Amino acid sequence: MNSLTAARLVLQLRHWQLAMNELLKREPGRFCVPIHCALGHEAVAAATRLAMKPADRLLLTHRNMAFHLAHAGALEPLLLEYELSAAGLAGGRFGSMNLQNPAAGLVYTSSILGNNLPVACGVAMALKERGETAARVYVATGDGAIEEGAFWESLVLAASHSLNVCFLVENNDHSLATRIAERRCAIDLGRVAAAVGVDYELLTGNDPVQYAASLTKAPAGGGPIVREAMVTTFCNHAGPTPGWAADPRAIDAAGGLELEASPRDPVHVARRAIEEEEYQATNRFLTSLAVVVNAPRAAEAGAIGDMKKKEEEVEEKPAWRLT
Numbered sequence: 001m002n003s004l005t006a007a008r009l010v011l012q013l014r015h016w017q018l019a020m021n022e023l024l025k026r027e028p029g030r031f032c033v034p035i036h037c038a039l040g041h042e043a044v045a046a047a048t049r050l051a052m053k054p055a056d057r058l059l060l061t062h063r064n065m066a067f068h069l070a071h072a073g074a075l076e077p078l079l080l081e082y083e084l085s086a087a088g089l090a091g092g093r094f095g096s097m098n099l100q101n102p103a104a105g106l107v108y109t110s111s112i113l114g115n116n117l118p119v120a121c122g123v124a125m126a127l128k129e130r131g132e133t134a135a136r137v138y139v140a141t142g143d144g145a146i147e148e149g150a151f152w153e154s155l156v157l158a159a160s161h162s163l164n165v166c167f168l169v170e171n172n173d174h175s176l177a178t179r180i181a182e183r184r185c186a187i188d189l190g191r192v193a194a195a196v197g198v199d200y201e202l203l204t205g206n207d208p209v210q211y212a213a214s215l216t217k218a219p220a221g222g223g224p225i226v227r228e229a230m231v232t233t234f235c236n237h238a239g240p241t242p243g244w245a246a247d248p249r250a251i252d253a254a255g256g257l258e259l260e261a262s263p264r265d266p267v268h269v270a271r272r273a274i275e276e277e278e279y280q281a282t283n284r285f286l287t288s289l290a291v292v293v294n295a296p297r298a299a300e301a302g303a304i305g306d307m308k309k310k311e312e313e314v315e316e317k318p319a320w321r322l323t
C-alpha cells in the first residue's frame with residue numbers, strides 16, 4: 001500500500017468514526033454496550049493494516065474501533081455488531097469491547113486491561129510450536145494498560161522465549177480521566193525494552209507508511225519488539241469524560257474530517273499525501289454522508305441503506321472507494 005492509498009484509508013477511518021460519534025451524540029441510549037471511538041488513532045490502525053500479512057494476528061483492547069474498521073473495511077458490520085444484531089461482524093455475540101474478526105487475523109480482544117498481552121504470548125508460542133515462525137503477533141495496549149503486571153511479565157516472557165510479538169503501545173497520556181503525571185512515575189519504555197534486550201522505536205508524526213515499516217522490522221535473531229505510538233485521542237474515553245480537554249459532543253461530522261490543523265491529527269498528515277483538490281472533494285463527500293447515518297436503528301430501519309442511497313445521489317464523488 002503506498003502513501004496515497006494509506007492516506008485515503010486514514011480519511012475513510014475518520015469518516016466512519018465521525019459517523020459513529022454522531023450516533024453516540026444524538027442517540028446515547030441506542031447501543032447497550034459501551035463504545036470507545038478512537039478518533040486520532042487512525043494512523044496506527046492503518047499501519048497495522050499495511051503491516052500485517054495474512055498469517056499474522058492482532059489482539060486488541062477496549063479501544064479497538066479504528067483497528068476493526070481498518071481490517072473489516074466497512075462501517076456496516078461494526079455498527080450492526082454494536083447493536084448486537086445477528087448480522088453484525090461477530091453475529092452480535094461480542095458487541096464492542098470483546099469484538100474479534102478472526103477471518104482478518106483479529107483473533108482476540110479483551111476489555112480487561114493487560115489481559116490480551118499474555119494471550120498474545122500464548123498465540124505466538126503456539127505459532128512457534130507449529131513452525132510458523134514468520135507469523136508476527138501484534139498486540140495493542142495503552143499507557144494505562146502497561147501499568148498492569150501482565151505487561152511486564154509478558155515482555156519478559158516474550159523476550160525469554162524469543163516470541164515474534166510486537167507490543168504496540170498507544171500512548172495518549174490518558175487512562176480514563178487521568179494523565180500519566182497524575183497517576184504514576186514516568187516510564188521510559190525505550191530503556192525498559194533495552195534492559196531486556198528488546199528492540200524499541202517511538203512512533204510520532206502519524207505517517208502510516210512510516211509506522212508500518214517500523215512495525216514490520218524483524219530483530220536480528222528473532223524475538224519481540226516494542227513500538228510506542230504517541231496518539232492524541234480526540235473523543236475522550238467513551239463519551240464525555242471529566243478531565244479530558246475536548247468533548248466529543250462538540251465534534252460535528254459536518255465540520256469536516258480534520259479535527260486539528262497539526263501533525264497530532266492523522267487526517268492533517270494524510271492531507272499532505274493527497275492532492276488538495278481531491279482532499280476537498282473527499283472531505284465534502286464523506287462529511288455529507290456522515291450526518292445521514294443519524295437515522296433510527298441501523299438493523300431495523302436501514303441507516304446504512306440510507307447512507308448508500310445518499311452516496312448515489314451525491315454527484316461530486318471522490319475518485320476512489322475503499323469498499
Ligand SMILES: Cc1ncc(C[n+]2csc(CCOP(=O)(O)OP(=O)(O)O)c2C)c(N)n1
Pocket residue numbers: 062063111112113114141142143144145146170172174175176237
Ligand atoms: C484490569 C482493569 N482495570 C481497570 C479497568 C477500567 N478501565 C477501562 S479502560 C481504562 C483506561 C485504559 O487506559 P489505556 O490503557 O491508556 O487506554 P485508553 O483508554 O487511553 O485508550 C481503565 C482503567 C479495566 N477495564 N480493566
Ligand SMILES: [Mg+2]
Pocket residue numbers: 142143144170171172173174175
Ligand atoms: Mg491511554
